[in-house]
Amino acid sequence: MTQNHSRTISLQELAGLTEGRLVGDGTVLLTGVASAHDAAAGQLTFLSGAKNYTAYLELLKSSKAAAVIAPDDAPELSLPSLRFKNPYYGLIKALEFFFPLEKPDYSIHPAAFVSENAEVDPSASIGPYAVVEAGAVIGAGANVCAQAYVGKNCRIGKGTLLHPGVRVLADCVVGNACIIHANAVIGSDGFGFTQHQGRQLKVPQVGNVVIEDDVEIGACVTIDRGALVSTVIGNGTKIDNMVHIAHNVQIGKNCVIVAQVGISGSTILEDEVTLAGQVGTAGHVRVGKGTTVAARGVVTSDVAPGSFVSGFPLKPHSEERKIMASLRKLPDLIKKVRELEKLLEGNEKA
């Protein structure tokens, strides 16, 4: 990591900025953020939670850090601290101070291609070798990075960031304050074919993708356009790298989709659903609000709201864990049953 940012702030001032509770000397000057292990003199470090306090307190004693962000209820620390109910909130505010987002120093880069029929807000940035096609609208403060692509008639919301190599294909809509990571694809064709005379005939995919506000989408994610309708990603949903989302999928608000998940066509995720890593869903299923599917689970049918499920086929997580534990006893069980059979045969004969 290169901390070549030269901002400095006193712990006291940072307490004001972050709404943290100051414990100890507020006059120490802070020049950056780092882990307790890596911190240089003058840097702020971070204690997330109550696990393993003893080890952390030991680590802190040998750290060069000048101050620490810590939970409200953490014990006394050897360094001045800012206390938070949720210390990650404090960390975020501190990082936002030390690592302010840099805006490009151009509006439309001379090596960008922007159609004369596109509409780019003067406060937006379009990077080198980016393409903005006819009919596209780029909102205020949006940043279309180098080599990104915005297709015909797309709309990109205010303050939204498209990293290098992102493709937003024709007619798709991305809301405000979204972040789409490098090489993600929004609006590829859904996988729709019908058999006709021994061949797979393509069903034209004429829907689009609608991404609402405050959505984050990981690198190399692919989201297919709907066949006739829109594939929708709801407000505040966060999607990790390499997730595949098929046509017609409807994802609710504030969902969390971890890396390498695959969501089949016409799946509905209600609000606040979490899919852990490498989960798959069968098509045309509905996952109820607030449900969590544990890693590698396969959603094979509708799931009631508030469930915690896993496995393939999907079961209550507690049941799946019991089965997993039981499996280790299976080879032995087979032997036991064979012995019982022999014993009973003996009894029968006796």
Added chain:
Amino acid sequence: MTQNHSRTISLQELAGLTEGRLVGDGTVLLTGVASAHDAAAGQLTFLSGAKNYTAYLELLKSSKAAAVIAPDDAPELSLPSLRFKNPYYGLIKALEFFFPLEKPDYSIHPAAFVSENAEVDPSASIGPYAVVEAGAVIGAGANVCAQAYVGKNCRIGKGTLLHPGVRVLADCVVGNACIIHANAVIGSDGFGFTQHQGRQLKVPQVGNVVIEDDVEIGACVTIDRGALVSTVIGNGTKIDNMVHIAHNVQIGKNCVIVAQVGISGSTILEDEVTLAGQVGTAGHVRVGKGTTVAARGVVTSDVAPGSFVSGFPLKPHSEERKIMASLRKLPDLIKKVRELEKLLEGNEKA
């Protein structure tokens, strides 16, 4: 979806165009296609099959649609209809009318880089910031979209469409009428190393990829070039997003490979094989013609033609389902066997 296409056709005319059987008033004018739920006045809607007719007929009554595409044997409908043995075929023809493919208004875009030693058919299009290297040949009507890459000595067939960000690397061949979706990679090096003095030494990958005609390849798919030979994707095969195909793989004709499948090196798929989502194959296996591997299956050895298989290791699908059902009884089974043991111990003692 943005239906800003302004084509209009009477149901009667559309019947002629699609070879559908007209039922009801042929004079209604149609202006687009949408789901029964979303249809605006004047739009055509679509009924795919016999499942849940009652609900659909109800939906149709409240729909604003002007006509409906339906199966030949569907019951009487409240709207004029076009009937088809395979209604998807009718839908395709209707969509092709309402959403004709738009050709770019340039041949070689001024912001494209085309080597003077490449050969581009005058009817082909090369988009902004696309690259076509020396020795490459681009066929009639082909469309190399913005920011796509065609390496040295590649051949791209007639009417083939490379979406933005596609990479076709040196010496690879793509047939006629193919569609390759955004950010897919054709011709990355196979993963070939040999251990030598404690290090992994790279085996140069000097084969290529040959994609035959009428193949569709999803977004962010990766197809590795052969080590010495060609990795081959047969005529008419359709590949969904984020599928990985390793070096030397031979895929037959009219296969269907669903999203996130991983195919290991030197695997052979005969014609008309279907691999459902997230399937994996071990290397050097052969999957017989017409076989279907259900979702998440792992192909661990050769599979006979016409099989329907699933699980890891792979089994007949019916057996895998029985095992899956049995698993839920396993924790209870362990208890039962313990009780039987106790009972028998008692009997023995008695």
Added chain:
Amino acid sequence: MTQNHSRTISLQELAGLTEGRLVGDGTVLLTGVASAHDAAAGQLTFLSGAKNYTAYLELLKSSKAAAVIAPDDAPELSLPSLRFKNPYYGLIKALEFFFPLEKPDYSIHPAAFVSENAEVDPSASIGPYAVVEAGAVIGAGANVCAQAYVGKNCRIGKGTLLHPGVRVLADCVVGNACIIHANAVIGSDGFGFTQHQGRQLKVPQVGNVVIEDDVEIGACVTIDRGALVSTVIGNGTKIDNMVHIAHNVQIGKNCVIVAQVGISGSTILEDEVTLAGQVGTAGHVRVGKGTTVAARGVVTSDVAPGSFVSGFPLKPHSEERKIMASLRKLPDLIKKVRELEKLLEGNEKA
């Protein structure tokens, strides 16, 4: 494959170049390398190992090849041969002769964008529509291919090759002699959020990615930058296509990570670990030196050095195989136990 390279060498000379042991006529002239099946007259072919010699010897008799690379202990062959302890080593050397790496004929392509504040070694190449941002340093002989991206303050080592569409994002470091395949992403944000007032709040990811020397990274791989620290890929490690590596992961030296693996945040792989295809790891686990995780395994807790493990949850591979075999007996086992119960009930009543 197109073997349009016109180099010729005698078997005798090639023996010198490759340190192979010549058996038979050294004067034959060689013009290329191909499989025994595909070889044209004058080409060299390759026999990897002792499996199935009989079939291979048969194949060789009908091959047009002029000579063969073979293991030291292979039986007598019908063609002149070069013998090696590890015949792949000989193959590599032969391929390096017949397929020398071609250097681009430009230094900075006129259609590249290189910031005036970047530092590009005169012997490096920057391809058309590639971008090198301010503060970046490109080492001697490095090749940033067409449409690749090197962000602010990145360092790209000597002789390193970034294929088309690779994104190396701000502050990341790539060592010497690395190969990164098309559309891979180095330095996307880690997936870090904290819940705050019912929403997922982004934790800024201010670490970077450090890739050491001689690392190969597959197409469409994504490696996230650390949250506060560096995500590290050690010397000599090889990563296949579509692998996801989350923030803060530490991968040791000479590891082999096969396609579609997902490595969760803060995982540590010690040196020489192999993860087979589609493996997943839970976060914050350590996998000991020299361990192999078989395909589809899920690393759910720390793994001791030198282990061979598989399954979900992870177990010794031999145990997992026993369980897999036992599973096929489970449906039958349930029936047997039911019968035993009936029998015992009968006994009890009698």
